[in-house]
Amino acid sequence: MGSLKIENVKKSFGxxxxxxxxxxxxxxxxxxxxxxxxxCGKSTLLRIIAGLEDxxxxxxxxxxxxxxxxxxxxxxxxxVFQTYALYPHLNVRDNMALGxxxxxxxxxxxxxxxxxxxxxxxxxxxxxxxxAELSGGQRQRxxxxxxxxxEPKLFLFDEPLSNLDAALRVNTRxxxxxxxxxxxxxxxxxTHDQVExxxxxxxxxxxxxxxxxxxxxxxxxxxKPANLFVAGFIGSPKMNFIDGARLGETAKTVGVRPExxxxxxxxxxxxxxxxxxxHLGADTNVFLETEKAGLVTIRLFGEYQTGPxxxxxxxxxxxxxxxxxxxxxxxx
Amino acid sequence: MSKAATSLPRTIGAHAILLTYTxxxxxxxxxxxxxxxxxxxxxxxSPLTPPTAETFDLIxxxxxxxxxxxxxxxxxxxxxxxxxxxxxxxxxxxxAFALSEYRFKGNTMMGLYLALGIMIPIRLGTVAILxxxxxSGLVNTLTALVLVYTAQGxxxxxxxxxxxxxxxxxxxxxxxxxDGLSEYRIxxxxxxxxxxxxxxxxxxxxxxxxxxxLWFPLILAPGESTKxxxxxxxxxxxxxxxxxxxxxxxxxxxxxxxLVLYLFFSRxxxxxxxxxxxx
Ligand SMILES: Nc1ncnc2c1ncn2[C@@H]1O[C@H](COP(=O)(O)OP(=O)(O)OP(=O)(O)O)[C@@H](O)[C@H]1O
Ligand SMILES: [Mg+2]
Numbered sequence: 104m105g106s107l108k109i110e111n112v113k114k115s116f117g118x119x120x121x122x123x124x125x126x127x128x129x130x131x132x133x134x135x136x137x138x139x140x141x142x143c144g145k146s147t148l149l150r151i152i153a154g155l156e157d158x159x160x161x162x163x164x165x166x167x168x169x170x171x172x173x174x175x176x177x178x179x180x181x182x183v184f185q186t187y188a189l190y191p192h193l194n195v196r197d198n199m200a201l202g203x204x205x206x207x208x209x210x211x212x213x214x215x216x217x218x219x220x221x222x223x224x225x226x227x228x229x230x231x232x233x234x235a236e237l238s239g240g241q242r243q244r245x246x247x248x249x250x251x252x253x254e255p256k257l258f259l260f261d262e263p264l265s266n267l268d269a270a271l272r273v274n275t276r277x278x279x280x281x282x283x284x285x286x287x288x289x290x291x292x293x294t295h296d297q298v299e300x301x302x303x304x305x306x307x308x309x310x311x312x313x314x315x316x317x318x319x320x321x322x323x324x325x326x327k328p329a330n331l332f333v334a335g336f337i338g339s340p341k342m343n344f345i346d347g348a349r350l351g352e353t354a355k356t357v358g359v360r361p362e363x364x365x366x367x368x369x370x371x372x373x374x375x376x377x378x379x380x381x382h383l384g385a386d387t388n389v390f391l392e393t394e395k396a397g398l399v400t401i402r403l404f405g406e407y408q409t410g411p412x413x414x415x416x417x418x419x420x421x422x423x424x425x426x427x428x429x430x431x432x433x434x435x
Numbered sequence: 436m437s438k439a440a441t442s443l444p445r446t447i448g449a450h451a452i453l454l455t456y457t458x459x460x461x462x463x464x465x466x467x468x469x470x471x472x473x474x475x476x477x478x479x480x481s482p483l484t485p486p487t488a489e490t491f492d493l494i495x496x497x498x499x500x501x502x503x504x505x506x507x508x509x510x511x512x513x514x515x516x517x518x519x520x521x522x523x524x525x526x527x528x529x530x531a532f533a534l535s536e537y538r539f540k541g542n543t544m545m546g547l548y549l550a551l552g553i554m555i556p557i558r559l560g561t562v563a564i565l566x567x568x569x570x571s572g573l574v575n576t577l578t579a580l581v582l583v584y585t586a587q588g589x590x591x592x593x594x595x596x597x598x599x600x601x602x603x604x605x606x607x608x609x610x611x612x613x614d615g616l617s618e619y620r621i622x623x624x625x626x627x628x629x630x631x632x633x634x635x636x637x638x639x640x641x642x643x644x645x646x647x648x649l650w651f652p653l654i655l656a657p658g659e660s661t662k663x664x665x666x667x668x669x670x671x672x673x674x675x676x677x678x679x680x681x682x683x684x685x686x687x688x689x690x691x692x693x694l695v696l697y698l699f700f701s702r703x704x705x706x707x708x709x710x711x712x713x714x
Contacts, residue, residue, distance in 0.1 A: 153613065155613075174612070175609075175612045175613045175615075176613060176615030180613065182610070185606065186604055187606075188604060188607045188610040189610075191607075191628075192624070192628055201614050202613070202614030205615035205616060206615055249610075
């Protein structure tokens with residue numbers, strides 16, 4: 104009931120072209136995440152889907168219907184904002200009810216929907232409070248509740264977790280994931296946090312400078328990045344890029360993820376000196392200045408005793424190296 | 436409040452400065468009010484002493500009440516001030532909302548054009564305004580004054596309010612749009628309440644020059660039925676003899692309504708000024 108189709112959407116602000124022709128198909132019930140660096144146009148694209156911004160050209164279809172000229176309220180969408188955007192003068196209940204009242208929903212049904220979604224989000228104790236009397240996490244749950252009661256065809260989230268602290272972010276992320284499992288609703292979610300993207304998404308859309316770089320399931324992007332940008336953007340720490348010529352390869356650039364490099368004290372492909380080691384408990388990140396490949400980051404699982412000055416040998420997992428041509432496209 | 440921020444000498448110093456300023460600012464007002472209750476001889480003999488049993492005299496107030504139609508003048512002043520204030524705030528806020536919210540060609544130019552009036556005194560256009568009012572048959576009507584004062588107050592209102600409205604969260608307005616609120620509801624129900632302090636600031640800055648104005652009432656509406664208080668009080672100031680009792684009494688009375696309006700707006704005004712937008 105809630106598919107989304109974007110056809111060649113372009114957007115310019117004055118002379119600046121922010122979206123350079125975006126095509127996208129989102130199936131009913133899918134959870135799609137837009138990721139990309141700051142300023143790449145994620146929010147702009149989401150706002151165009153919502154109808155809060157007009158596209159310069161191109162079309163948006165929700166549920167098979169062309170909504171390019173429909174106002175936001177008539178598109179069957181609900182949106183959750185980074186800054187919560189609750190109405191400050193209304194209590195929680197009225198915040199959730201406003202949209203339904205505007206749409207002329209009967210009072211009994213409003214009550215029933217608010218009851219259901221506030222139970223789902225454990226909002227019952229706060230229904231009579233104003234937003235100012237809630238914590239950040241509670242406010243964001245109210246904002247999600249306000250989206251829920253509309254029973255939209257399409258949920259839109261614009262960085263809903265960025266204003267929450269780390270612990271709350273994990274909890275709310277889980278809540279959103281559960282919500283998606285329960286409702287089976289179509290969701291489009293914008294974030295620049297790749298952990299959110301990897302954990303929530305059925306499919307990730309990687310945007311860069313107004314273009315779609317790659318669309319795919321999280322593991323697809325991780326295992327088969329289409330180009331240098333996606334390879335560098337997905338995965339943390341970032342993939343190591345090594346000049347192909349230094350390794351005697353024909354490819355312009357060779358990429359190896361930090362977690363796909365083995366180390367040894369005695370022998371290996373690349374000899375190097377440790378510059379710095381980050382001990383994170385579960386992982387250890389080692390920065391190794393190698394003679395052959397330059398500076399590489401290595402991610403070791405568990406604790407690993409080493410420090411600046413130590414000599415180590417690094418060996419990349421040959422099956423998991425990536426090769427890119429001069430234009431940054433993945434080879435093979 | 437934290438202890439660290441309030442050392443005793445600093446508190447005393449700050450209060451001393453503020454009290455001195457308050458005394459200086461209030462002194463002329465108090466002299467006017469005090470003397471308005473004294474007889475003419477007492478006003479000149481000892482202008483600074485409060486009225487005693489001997490010198491107490493309500494002659495000023497009785498003259499004011501007897502002479503002309505002061506109640507009418509008051510009504511005129513109030514009507515003109517309140518109506519102009521209402522229109523300035525309404526149209527100023529609406530224009531500010533449009534300028535801050537919508538992207539359209541010439542937005543910046545329009546904003547500059549609207550703000551131009553802050554620097555160019557409207558009195559420069561008096562002759563043209565008078566011709567306009569004569570042509571449209573509005574001379575000696577309160578409407579003429581209301582129109583002129585609305586024009587006079589708008590530039591500052593648009594300027595201040597658009598700055599404030601730019602700060603209102605876009606997400607909030609967008610949430611309203613998604614919930615199906617009309618642009619008018621978004622403006623009146625979401626945005627206006629959030630810029631209330633700025634509205635109060637604008638209200639006070641708009642109201643006082645209007646109430647005190649002598650120029651336009653004298654030129655556009657000098658008729659008996661449309662006289663404002665400031666103009667009405669002029670009858671007591673003669674070329675050769677000035678009825679000081681009556682002038683002081685009229686002025687004291689004229690303070691009251693502004694004072695009431697000011698008290699009405701002051702809490703918001705303080706919030707507006709301390710939130711740092713009108714520096
Ligand atoms: N109203 C506007 N006028 C002019 N330029 C704009 C406007 N809104 C956005 N832009 C520009 O469009 C580009 C994309 O903005 P957008 O908000 O979509 O970025 P984003 O990907 O959401 O970034 P972030 O992760 O920082 O939120 C930015 O370069 C921004 O400067
Ligand atoms: Mg954004």
